[in-house]
Amino acid sequence: MKVGVVGLGLIGGSIGLALRDPSREILGFDPSEANAKLALDRFCVDRLAPLEEVAKAEIVFVAAPPLHVIAVLDQIAKLRGEQTVVTDCTSVKAEVAAWAVRTGAPWFVGGHPMAGHEKSGPGFASSWMFRNARWILTPVKATDKAAVKQVEELVRAMGAVPVRAKPDAHDRQVAILSHLPHAFASVLVTLGEELERTDVAAGSWRDLTRVGGVDPDLWSQILLGNRTELTKVLEDAERELAALREALQTDDRKAVRAILERSRIAKKKQEA
Amino acid sequence: MKVGVVGLGLIGGSIGLALRDPSREILGFDPSEANAKLALDRFCVDRLAPLEEVAKAEIVFVAAPPLHVIAVLDQIAKLRGEQTVVTDCTSVKAEVAAWAVRTGAPWFVGGHPMAGHEKSGPGFASSWMFRNARWILTPVKATDKAAVKQVEELVRAMGAVPVRAKPDAHDRQVAILSHLPHAFASVLVTLGEELERTDVAAGSWRDLTRVGGVDPDLWSQILLGNRTELTKVLEDAERELAALREALQTDDRKAVRAILERSRIAKKKQEA
Structure with missing residues (x-):
């Protein structure tokens, strides 16, 4: 299974580390070359790839800064494979949920891992970041139920506990x-x-x-x-x-x- | 050496535990029978004794609730032995320092261990409570320098680091x-x-x-x-x-x- 991670900071890097397993290939992309290199050096991903390739994985985690998430989702919407499920990690969900409603994308599942660290960047990423953490998912009406299940499965693989919530709540x-x-x-x-x-x-x-x-x-x-x-x-x-x-x-x-x-x-x- | 502890809650209990050693006898007093018994059962003190006896130890730690500290100090002033050094643990020092100035007691050293726990009582006392903690001492003009040194010695014996400060600061x-x-x-x-x-x-x-x-x-x-x-x-x-x-x-x-x-x-x- 191919997993894409877009944004290789603290959260994206930790997702990669937490999901690394012989059964999965973790492809990573970050517009910052320094971030990308550090994430690779720290084994957060199996390899770096252009966004075009990462977006075609079976599942893509978007861990971009809040200001850029919508732009990244728009890009991925164009680049994704037919079966690609996409989820994000933004800590505020109203804007992302509005995007999901507006585009009606069934393959998108809003998400927010309730974990972090006081220091940023892939240098502080860790494989146990999400152990026992709650990982909130905010599907909307348009969201495909199978897509939610797929995200939940990987969330559990990281040791986290998926929890559903409404975006406003x-x-x-x-x-x-x-x-x-x-x-x-x-x-x-x-x-x-x-x-x-x-x-x-x-x-x-x-x-x-x-x-x-x-x-x-x-x-x-x-x-x-x-x-x-x-x-x-x-x-x-x-x-x-x-x-x-x-x-x-x-x-x-x-x-x-x-x-x-x-x-x-x-x-x-x-x-x- | 006899050490007295007046008030066997979280802090008093921890002082007893931290100071227990074959070279010292720890005498404890608490007006609450339940607190006193629990402190004894948890080995916070070698034995319980009436305030009259505890106040005659070579050094007495007063770990009473803030509202009662001045009254306890007044009592101990009357009961103490000729050589007894007294220190308190109150987390606010202006009132205690004013008492020290007013009475001019050279044998009293204001103190405040910078350590605690979110739960109260001797049930949560521990011997390592003060390890690496700062223990602020607020001597005034009248305070005997030898008394300060004696308190500092026992503070260090508990693993804490004595630090001097002015009461207002x-x-x-x-x-x-x-x-x-x-x-x-x-x-x-x-x-x-x-x-x-x-x-x-x-x-x-x-x-x-x-x-x-x-x-x-x-x-x-x-x-x-x-x-x-x-x-x-x-x-x-x-x-x-x-x-x-x-x-x-x-x-x-x-x-x-x-x-x-x-x-x-x-x-x-x-x-x-």
Whole structure:
């Protein structure tokens, strides 16, 4: 079986590594020669090939930066083989789903692996990136059921768990589950600028700031791609922080305790 | 050498475990019988003893909840032996430092181990809690230099690294490095309430919410204890989040990128 990977960054590189197996040939393409070479050197793909060839594989994973995904899908639509199934990895799904509805392409399955790393590029790709991760798929009405099954099969082969979601629900979900955490991490390290040293910090700082220095090019695309939902979620977050601040300002022990009790219960439910 | 531990929760229990050694006898006291018994059962202390006896050890660690620390210090001031050195573990230092200045007690050394766990109580205490952690000490003018050295010696025996700081600088530091991260984690899990499932989340959610369900009794005391500094830091955080939100609302790619570029640089410096 031939598998194509278009975009050989952190995610594309990891897909290649996770799928490498004697039963599959992994063909890779990246417009950046440096990325492509590094991905090949790190065994992320069996070989590099022109987009024309990669697009004709039995299944193609598109792991391009959010700003370029639609253009890449348009290209692949023209180049793909008759049986080629295509899926993407974009972390915001509304725009891609609209494209799928507009083109009515039954061979396309929107997807989003819920995994990543604070560093970008194929140099940080790893074969276990998706182990036990959820891999959200957002088929639309036009999507061929057999195509979804084929994507699910390869998702499982990477050790991930396929989960279906509606594109809009997905975007609200990731605004809370991924984009707001990244915004918080960014704010934390920025406020940490004034400190002479942060090495005195305990584990909460280390954990909360891990993703505080992610690639500005990629992440500005991701956050802007989800700006409608993320804006609402940021408003909610500002409101909650203001409530805590006001409770502290008025020395309102009961209110501060209630805020923390609410999150204790929420956390417990989320862990169940 | 006799070491006293007053307050056998997560921190006191861990101090006992970290210091247990044939050369030391660890005496513990906790007003909660359940805490005391669990700490003894988990070998956190060699034996339990009344406060009168614990206070006469060569060195006493006070790991009481923030609201009770001053009262405990007042008691120990009356009960301590002539040579007893006393140190505390409270995560906010201004109030304790004011007590030290007021009483002029040369035998008292303010302290704050930069380590913890999202779960409370001696059931989660561990001997390696403080390994490689910074342990901040905040001596004042009146503090005996030999007392500071004695505390530092035991801090090192626990595998921690003693660091000196001024009480006010410390409180501003921990508002950013610890209290704001806890506030962010609390807000995140609270906003997660609306989601049917959070198990689809990737690593950033897991890391950013680890401390989202901490004990409301303890943490309302901690946050309120540092309310002056934390209020200012929360205002800063709200301002940064609003700036990001406005950049998203106006689809200002340059501004979003600049915000992330600033945090990327800050993170890099903090890691250096």
